[in-house]
Amino acid sequence: MTHWRLITDDNVSASFGLAADDCLAGRVGVGESEPTLRLYTYRSHCALVGRFQNLDNEVHREYCQAHGVALNRRPTGGGAIIMGADQLGVALLVPGRADDSYSRARELMAQFSAGVVNGLRSLGVAASFRRKNDIEVDGRKLVGLGIYRAPGNGLLFHASLLVGLDIPFMLRVLKTPFEKISDKEIATVADRVTTVRREIGRAIEVSEVRARVAEGYAQAFGVSLTPGDFTPDERRAIAALERDKYLTDPWVHQTTAVPDALGSAKLKTPGGLLDVRVTLAGNTLKAVFIGGDFFAAEGAVAELEASLRWHSAAPKTVAETLAHAYAARASDLAALPLDSLTQIIQQAIRRAQAVESAARADPYGCFVNPTGPIEDLSQPQTEATHV
Amino acid sequence: MSSNGHYDFPPELYYDRTTHVWVRQDGDRVTLGLDALGLESLGDMAYISLQAVGFPARRGEAIGSLEAAKMVGDLIAPVSGVLAARNEAVLRDPSIVNRDPYGAGWLAQIAPSAWAAESADLVHGPSLSTWVESEIERYRSQGWID
Numbered sequence: 001m002t003h004w005r006l007i008t009d010d011n012v013s014a015s016f017g018l019a020a021d022d023c024l025a026g027r028v029g030v031g032e033s034e035p036t037l038r039l040y041t042y043r044s045h046c047a048l049v050g051r052f053q054n055l056d057n058e059v060h061r062e063y064c065q066a067h068g069v070a071l072n073r074r075p076t077g078g079g080a081i082i083m084g085a086d087q088l089g090v091a092l093l094v095p096g097r098a099d100d101s102y103s104r105a106r107e108l109m110a111q112f113s114a115g116v117v118n119g120l121r122s123l124g125v126a127a128s129f130r131r132k133n134d135i136e137v138d139g140r141k142l143v144g145l146g147i148y149r150a151p152g153n154g155l156l157f158h159a160s161l162l163v164g165l166d167i168p169f170m171l172r173v174l175k176t177p178f179e180k181i182s183d184k185e186i187a188t189v190a191d192r193v194t195t196v197r198r199e200i201g202r203a204i205e206v207s208e209v210r211a212r213v214a215e216g217y218a219q220a221f222g223v224s225l226t227p228g229d230f231t232p233d234e235r236r237a238i239a240a241l242e243r244d245k246y247l248t249d250p251w252v253h254q255t256t257a258v259p260d261a262l263g264s265a266k267l268k269t270p271g272g273l274l275d276v277r278v279t280l281a282g283n284t285l286k287a288v289f290i291g292g293d294f295f296a297a298e299g300a301v302a303e304l305e306a307s308l309r310w311h312s313a314a315p316k317t318v319a320e321t322l323a324h325a326y327a328a329r330a331s332d333l334a335a336l337p338l339d340s341l342t343q344i345i346q347q348a349i350r351r352a353q354a355v356e357s358a359a360r361a362d363p364y365g366c367f368v369n370p371t372g373p374i375e376d377l378s379q380p381q382t383e384a385t386h387v
Numbered sequence: 388m389s390s391n392g393h394y395d396f397p398p399e400l401y402y403d404r405t406t407h408v409w410v411r412q413d414g415d416r417v418t419l420g421l422d423a424l425g426l427e428s429l430g431d432m433a434y435i436s437l438q439a440v441g442f443p444a445r446r447g448e449a450i451g452s453l454e455a456a457k458m459v460g461d462l463i464a465p466v467s468g469v470l471a472a473r474n475e476a477v478l479r480d481p482s483i484v485n486r487d488p489y490g491a492g493w494l495a496q497i498a499p500s501a502w503a504a505e506s507a508d509l510v511h512g513p514s515l516s517t518w519v520e521s522e523i524e525r526y527r528s529q530g531w532i533d
Contacts, residue, residue, distance in 0.1 A: 051452070051459045052434035077433070077454040109458070149460035151449055257478040258434055283482035284433045312431040312482065 004094075006214060006225040007038040011085070014046035014072040019242035021091040021156055022075045022148075024234065028093045029154025033234060037115075037217055037225060038091040039210045044084030046070035047173050050146070051077045052256045063172050073252050076146030076158040078133060078310070079286065082173050086164035086195075088206055090116060090213065096153040109133060112157035113145055118216030120161075123209070125199045130306060135159075139299030139306065140194035161213070162195040163206045188291075192302045258282040263352025267344040269294065271335035278313075278348045285311045285318070288345065297332030304333070304341075313349045318342070394423045396519045397489055401509035403465040404518065409489065410465050410509060413496065416472070419465055420493045421484060424522055429455040432481035437462070437495055442470040444497050446505050451495070453481075462494065466505045472496035 012020075017040065027033035047059045047069055055061070055071060058080035064071055069082075083089060092112055113129045120127035120135070120142070127143070130136050135143035148156040167189050171181050196209055218225050230238065245251045264277040272294030279286045288308045290301050307325035308318065319342050326338045396402065400422075401410040407425025411418045421429070437451035444450050449461035450470055473495050477483045484492035499505070510518045 050454075052436065052454050075459065077459045147458045149458070151461055256434055256436065257475070258481065259479070281433060282480050284431060310433065312485075314482075 002035075002221070002223045004217075004221075004223045004225050005034050005036045005228040007036055007040070007228060007230065008210060009038070009040045011043045012040060013043055014048065014070040014083075015242045015246040016238065017042050017083075017089065018048070018072055018074060019246045020230065020234075020238045021093070021158065022150070022245070023238045023241045024091075024093045025075070025148060025150035025154040025156035026152055027154065027234065027237065029095050029150055029152035031095070033093070033231075035095065036091075036093045036228075037214065038089075038093065039213060040089045040091070041085050041087065041206060042083040042089065043070075044086075045082050045169070045173070046072060046084070047080060047082050048072055048074050049080045050074060051148070052258070053080060054255045054260070055253055057260055058175055059173060060175060069173055071252060072246060073254070074146065074158065075148040075150075075156065077148075078144060078146045080174050081144060081160050082170050083160060086162075086166075086206065088161040088163055088209055088213065090157070090159035090161060092155075092157040092217070094155050094157075096149060096155045108147055108155070108157070109145055112147070113143070113159065114220040115217030116143055116159050116161060116213055118220050119209070119213035120196070120216075122212050122216065123196065123200055123204070125196060132310060134306060134309075135161075136303075136306065137194050137199055139301075139303035140192060141302075141306065142194050142196070142199070161209065162193070163204065163209050164197050165193065165195050167193070191298070192305070258284075260286070261352040261355055263348045263350070263355060265344050265347040265351060266292075267340055269337055269340045271295070271337065274336070274340060274344050276341075276344045276348045278345065278352050280313055280349065280352045283313045283353075285309065285313050285349070290341070290345075295335045297329070300329040300332035301336075303329060308345070313353070315346050315349070318346060318349065394427065394519070394523060395489070396422060396424075396515060398512075398515055400489070401465075401506055401511040402515070402518070403463070403508075404510050404522075406463045406465065408463065408465045410506075412502075416496045416498050417466060417468075417502070418493050418496050420488055423488060424519075424526060426485060426488055428526065429453075429458065431455060432484045435462075435478055435481045435484070435494070437473045437478065438470055440470055440473060444468050444470050446501075446508075450497075464497065465509060466497055466499045467501050468497040468499040470495060471498045 024033050024036055028035060047064060049055055049058050051074060059071060110129050113135055116135060117127050117129055125137060127135050127137055133145045134141050143159050143161045146158040167186050168181050197204055214225055258281050261280045267274045273292040275291040277289045285308050288305045290305055304325050307321050311321060322342050326333060402422055407422045409420050409422045432455050434454040444464040444467055446464055446467045448464055450464045451462040453462055474493050477492055477494060
């Protein structure tokens with residue numbers, strides 16, 4: 001039976017937490033460290049942006065500084081997240097294969113997420129992997145996923161699992177369109193994000209979730225987990241990487257040439273008003289928000305939105321993906337005509353592409369989709385109502 | 388033309404069998420990008436970053452990074468030399484790589500320092516079609532492509 005080391009550590013700083021994962025990914029690829037499953041928590045709180053995100057687009061820097069929220073950048077991709085004592089960090093560090101540098105990107109995400117899914121299901125949470133990068137429960141995001149292939153073919157699989165979440169706090173840390181944070185905005189987020197505590201209806205400790213996730217990995221991969229710690233040599237290497245990378249401005253505050261852009265469009269349909277807002281990173285859809293006053297079953301709209309997250313903005317592929325996602329929940333979306341929805345999303349994308357110069361954030365980061373700044377609704381260059 | 392279905396591998400190019408990076412000789416430089424099979428597996432490109440012009444590239448080592456969906460990985464130099472040019476257009480709009488991988492979607496140019504020796508490790512010429520067919524079969528058998 002294959003053995004993996006199991007490291008559990010808590011209350012780590014953002015720079016140490018990320019440096020440790022990055023360092024071990026490099027070492028495990030060249031055989032300097034053993035395959036490791038690390039299940040850990042960050043010191044409350046930190047905001048971590050994706051590998052290529054612009055920090056100022058994603059977080060309220062002044063609020064973070066005033067409230068001691070550390071800022072840093074993950075080696076893995078995706079959107080901004082907050083991490084702290086109620087969010088379990090998962091880092092699986094295993095050697096990759098030399099003959100397929102990029103080839104397994106698609107199936108690795110599903111394979112590596114199986115341990116988390118197993119652990120959640122053992123708690124009675126009906127979690128499932130959403131192709132690409134999420135673990136969800138009925139359309140609500142519960143876990144964000146990412147993979148980084150380090151030099152030397154080491155693989156780092158990252159997951160951020162919401163055992164609990166203070167939504168108002170998250171909305172203050174991550175950039176949102178809201179001028180105020182009222183029950184309505186909190187409810188909008190709560191319809192798209194969930195937590196382990198919410199799903200099982202009791203106040204479970206992070207340590208219990210961690211134990212279940214560890215068992216989930218042992219079961220999914222047929223491995224035995226041996227509790228251990230970083231070796232002295234690893235700690236020296238982690239400290240060096242922390243000093244040279246994760247505590248430096250060039251890493252934390254780097255920017256990308258790909259511009260963010262936001263577009264929106266409305267359409268009056270027989271079933272009600274459709275209000276769609278999109279955030280693009282270049283020609284990639286970072287996020288889509290589908291709002292309005294139409295009726296749809298709980299979770300169905302969030303599933304549609306999730307199907308387009310980190311998706312090509314090309315009209316044909318957007319239409320194909322929407323049709324596929326719609327078909328799975330057609331009866332739940334009967335009041336939301338697919339043709340109208342496709343048309344209005346494509347229009348919002350075209351508008352975002354037309355106003356690319358406006359640098360906009362994914363307002364809710366990795367976990368939720370944007371509604372867009374309220375004031376944008378009155379701007380004729382980005383907004384039009386079709387009746 | 389070496390192709391199988393819709394996976395085109397222009398025969399005048401050289402290919403890194405490990406990373407699916409293509410290489411083309413352009414005078415005293417080589418141009419490089421990602422081949423059709425590598426892109427099919429990666430999916431839509433979201434972000435690309437490259438080292439600055441003048442960076443000393445070593446075969447097998449990173450000259451940049453890329454993000455597709457949520458997979459982040461390094462762009463590995465297929466040959467050694469000096470990074471001579473970057474395609475600034477794909478840095479601003481990485482989707483160009485998916486739309487035109489062998490044309491406007493080129494990534495960088497390297498002034499090679501050991502082309503004669505290192506190009507021998509790349510797939511080119513008569514062996515190309517056999518390699519392409521075996522790679523497509525391998526990808527299909529593993530379920531990495533349809």
